[in-house]
Amino acid sequence: xxxxxxxxxxxxxxxxxxxxxxxxxxxxxxxxxxxxxxxxxxxxxxxxxxxxxxxxxxxxxxxxxxxxxxxxxxxxxxxxxxxxxxxxxxxxxxxxxxxxxxxxxxxxxxxxxxxxxxxxxxxxxxxxxxxxxxxxxxxxxxxxxxxxxxxxxxxxxxxxxxxxxxxxxxxxxxxxxxxxxxxxxxxxxx
Numbered sequence: 001x002x003x004x005x006x007x008x009x010x011x012x013x014x015x016x017x018x019x020x021x022x023x024x025x026x027x028x029x030x031x032x033x034x035x036x037x038x039x040x041x042x043x044x045x046x047x048x049x050x051x052x053x054x055x056x057x058x059x060x061x062x063x064x065x066x067x068x069x070x071x072x073x074x075x076x077x078x079x080x081x082x083x084x085x086x087x088x089x090x091x092x093x094x095x096x097x098x099x100x101x102x103x104x105x106x107x108x109x110x111x112x113x114x115x116x117x118x119x120x121x122x123x124x125x126x127x128x129x130x131x132x133x134x135x136x137x138x139x140x141x142x143x144x145x146x147x148x149x150x151x152x153x154x155x156x157x158x159x160x161x162x163x164x165x166x167x168x169x170x171x172x173x174x175x176x177x178x179x180x181x182x183x184x185x186x187x188x189x190x
Contacts (some may be wrong), residue, residue, distance in 0.1 A: 004125065034107045
């Protein structure tokens, strides 16, 4: 917000806050070792289905019956957002498996516990539902006060907040130049 008053002085834009993010608690199933790198975006899907397929049935015993993360010798696959691809397609240069959904959820997968579920056509897979933690929602009110204040003694221009005296609010037409706003903030998820 830029404020302009009559006369030679012009006040530059002031940053009120860098980033305001809505966050949610993500529930990771216990058999999936994962780190949440970015939560769901607000107002997007509540659940994210992540399915791993063991495609190493014709390989030696080191590969069978488990999901091999970022191993170039493995053919294991992952399915999410309607796409099924080899796991290695989602590995970064540090051999970390990074899964990013369309809804904004981003996970670093550290491990998948041994498989116990067998699908059709002798296909072994395990599926995880990652969800937002549900709970009560409430609303909190935050107050924002904007004031136009005088510069300290010998200062001619504003460079940072140390150049101002917060208690010395400018008066114009016998009215203090200050405004307060109440901002409702919703806490929790429904």
